[in-house]
Amino acid sequence: MNGFMKQWGMTLFLAGVLLAGSLIALLPEAVMTAADPSPVLVIDAGHGEPDGGAVASDGTAESGINLDIANRLYGLANMFCVPAVRTRTGESGLWDGECDTIREKKNSDMKNRVSAVNAVPGAVLVSIHQNAYDGFVRGAQVFARSEEMSEALSLGIERALKQRQDIPTRASSQIPSGLYLFRNTSCPAVIVECGYITDPSDLSRLQDPAYREWVAVAVLHGYLTTVCDK
Ligand SMILES: [Zn+2]
Numbered sequence: 001m002n003g004f005m006k007q008w009g010m011t012l013f014l015a016g017v018l019l020a021g022s023l024i025a026l027l028p029e030a031v032m033t034a035a036d037p038s039p040v041l042v043i044d045a046g047h048g049e050p051d052g053g054a055v056a057s058d059g060t061a062e063s064g065i066n067l068d069i070a071n072r073l074y075g076l077a078n079m080f081c082v083p084a085v086r087t088r089t090g091e092s093g094l095w096d097g098e099c100d101t102i103r104e105k106k107n108s109d110m111k112n113r114v115s116a117v118n119a120v121p122g123a124v125l126v127s128i129h130q131n132a133y134d135g136f137v138r139g140a141q142v143f144a145r146s147e148e149m150s151e152a153l154s155l156g157i158e159r160a161l162k163q164r165q166d167i168p169t170r171a172s173s174q175i176p177s178g179l180y181l182f183r184n185t186s187c188p189a190v191i192v193e194c195g196y197i198t199d200p201s202d203l204s205r206l207q208d209p210a211y212r213e214w215v216a217v218a219v220l221h222g223y224l225t226t227v228c229d230k
Contacts, residue, residue: 037122039227041077041084044117044127044181045070046191048093048109050102054132056197062130065206067091069194070128072216080220082228087116114184124153124227125189126219127181130197130206138199139168140215142192143175149188149227157192157222164214167195167205188227192219 045066047053052061070086077084088094093109094116117125131141140161144154154172161169175182175191182189194215195202205211 038083039124040120040122041073041082041223041227042087042117042120042123042125042187043070043073043077043084044087044113044125046127046129048088049091051093051106051109054130054197056203058203060197060203060207062132062197064091065130065194065197065212066128068209069212069216069219072213073126073128073219076216076220080224082220082223085116085120087113110180113181117181117185117187120187123185123187124149124223125181125185125187126153126223127189127191128219129191129193130195131193132198133196134198136199138196138202139170140192140194141170142172142190144172145175145182145189147188149230150190152226153188153222154190155222156226157190157219160218160221160225161215163218 047063052063054062074084074086094112095105095108099105099108117123142154142157144150158172195206
């Protein structure tokens with residue numbers, strides 16, 4: 001009886017060791033999957049009613065241009081089977097219904113935008129904006145988070161934008177510190193400023209659907225050749 005128990009005891013012990021060993025062997029894969037999800041393009045159309053963002057001399061607000069380019073980019077991503085989601089899909093910002101004042105709506109919009117980005121595993125954030133300056137400055141420019149994939153994506157989009165030599169594309173730069181959306185997210189991220197809404201030649205291009213489509217193609221090209229090509 002004792003010998004029988006000892007034999008089973010040893011068998012159970014060995015089974016336990018083998019089971020533990022196989023679980024440990026499975027662990028790295030499970031950890032890797034959780035830490036390294038497939039990239040998802042998160043398209044963020046900057047601003048949204050009541051926040052129009054930068055406004056041109058003719059009253060054109062950047063929020064509508066941002067939305068149109070974001071929606072075109074989303075359509076193209078779907079066409080090429082690139083996993084993509086959008087933060088806002090309509091003219092309105094992402095504020096909660098009970099907000100009253102513009103300040104409340106803006107604060108609520110920012111918080112909800114952060115939550116929308118942080119809810120996506122594998123998020124790669126592309127935020128679409130238009131620039132403004134009180135003086136003669138024009139051209140598109142991409143800004144990146146100080147991080148490897150963000151910088152690669154930024155340069156990829158810049159390269160694609162530069163294919164059009166009639167449009168001045170400025171050199172990529174870093175996302176300025178302090179911007180709420182980027183301070184409260186940690187995924188790879190770029191801001192694409194598609195042009196200066198304050199410059200008459202940039203503005204007339206931005207008001208042309210063909211240019212907005214071309215910008216969307218350039219952004220997707222940059223994404224496919226950097227993030228998806230790893
Ligand atoms: Zn903006």
